[in-house]
Amino acid sequence: xxxxxxxxxxxxxxxxxxxxxxxxxxxxxxxxxxxxxxxxxxxxxxxxxxxxxxxxxxxxxxxxxxxxxxxxxxxxxxxxxxxxxxxxxxxxxxxxxxxxxxxxxxxxxxxxxxxxxxxxxxxxxxxxxxxxxxxxxxxxxxxxxxxxxxxxxxxxxxxxxxxxxxxxxxxxxxxxxxxxxxxxxxxxxxxxxxxxxxxxxxxxxxxxxxxxxxxxxxxxxxxxxxxxxxxxxxxxxxxxxxxxxxxxxxxxxxxxxxxxxxxxxxxxxxxxxxxxxxxxxxxxxxxxxxxxxxxxxxxxxxxxxxxxxxxxxxxxxxxxxxxxxxxxxxxxxxxxxxxxxxxxxxxxxxxxxxxxxxxxxxxx
Numbered sequence: 001x002x003x004x005x006x007x008x009x010x011x012x013x014x015x016x017x018x019x020x021x022x023x024x025x026x027x028x029x030x031x032x033x034x035x036x037x038x039x040x041x042x043x044x045x046x047x048x049x050x051x052x053x054x055x056x057x058x059x060x061x062x063x064x065x066x067x068x069x070x071x072x073x074x075x076x077x078x079x080x081x082x083x084x085x086x087x088x089x090x091x092x093x094x095x096x097x098x099x100x101x102x103x104x105x106x107x108x109x110x111x112x113x114x115x116x117x118x119x120x121x122x123x124x125x126x127x128x129x130x131x132x133x134x135x136x137x138x139x140x141x142x143x144x145x146x147x148x149x150x151x152x153x154x155x156x157x158x159x160x161x162x163x164x165x166x167x168x169x170x171x172x173x174x175x176x177x178x179x180x181x182x183x184x185x186x187x188x189x190x191x192x193x194x195x196x197x198x199x200x201x202x203x204x205x206x207x208x209x210x211x212x213x214x215x216x217x218x219x220x221x222x223x224x225x226x227x228x229x230x231x232x233x234x235x236x237x238x239x240x241x242x243x244x245x246x247x248x249x250x251x252x253x254x255x256x257x258x259x260x261x262x263x264x265x266x267x268x269x270x271x272x273x274x275x276x277x278x279x280x281x282x283x284x285x286x287x288x289x290x291x292x293x294x295x296x297x298x299x300x301x302x303x304x305x306x307x308x309x310x311x312x313x314x315x316x317x318x319x320x321x322x323x324x325x326x327x328x329x330x331x332x333x334x335x336x337x338x339x340x341x342x343x344x345x346x347x348x349x350x351x352x353x354x355x356x357x358x359x360x361x362x363x364x
Contacts, residue, residue: 053155055080057146059139062248066158067255071106071295074163075181078155079146082194089115090199093191094237095184097204098130098245100176102272103279105253106161109183110245112145112237114153119236121151122295127239129232130246142247143241153196154240155194156248157183165300180206185219192220199226202238204231253296261286261294270282274303283307 054075056062069075082265093113096269100107126133127143132139134275145152159179167174184203192198201220204226205212213227228234232242253272270278286294289312293299299308353359 051076052249053078057149058143059247059251062251063255067253071256072160072162074157074159076141076155076157079149079153082153082196083150085115085151086113086196088318089117089197091197092116092119092200092202093188094235094239094241095187095201096232096238096242096245097180098242098249100180102267103274103283103298103303104272104296105256106249107159107164108156108249108252108297109180109187110154110156110241111191111243111246112152112189112240113191113198114152114237118151118266121148122236122240127236127243130242131238138243138247141243153191154244155190156244157187157188158248159183161298162295165298168300179209181212181215186217188220198223200207201226202231202235203227204238205229256296258294258296272302284311287311289313302304338355
């Protein structure tokens, strides 16, 4: 299944409430209701947080925590207990992701929020689009954000590769856009449920920006929602979220346990993107002909599917005799109403009965 970022994003609303009306004299952004987020009412609206996540305040913490995680499930990493300044003051929140396109590793969604009056502190740290910063600079800013825990809150959701692929291949498919939207919405709800006084939300778009903004505004009518392309280079709080997501993904990748496929094969996987020759070589060399890929691979990506087709053993599934689409052994309904004697032996026996040498008794 090829991944397409141009899929039409379905609209959904998990919380009752109308879209905040826009001011026809303004630039189209919705009016803020300026309602302070009360922790009790917010929990009642969005529910209590069952998985509190693991506290991390430095890259060193990330290394320790990620190395111990079960990579087959999604998990949360955050800055810890909500600080008083994020409860008492109006806050802005940014959302961004890392690892949306690669065939290897998780996709990570990150949020960062801070009282609006401290926004310049993020600019002072040097927050910018994470892709424009070196790895060393990103990790330095992440550590500094951890040291400003009295002002800044952040959280990351690490979305496991097999979770992504399972969602995209199951009977009722979930697109990558939907997975992305659901993660962003969930992280905002978690921040609000903890009592953060979020009044403005800034998001780097996934899919059409206008439709995504309408969707988020319907779910969060008390906040002003702004969705823009390249928001990580326009708003410092989105840049901070971008750094949280990127650093978390980088650490998750480098601490991944690939011992089961051998260190020599796992020594170089390149950038992890499908068009990278090193990544393609990694996929081919680590693909088991029977069991397929390790848990770091998104097996629903077309690149991975092609490697499976070329290198894995083909499995022929026996035809289901009860196939509702009219497969072999399925009788047409009008046959049950035909005149004459029905030959009960005409239908081929199921393998279960054949192997046990069982037959139907019709004459006593």
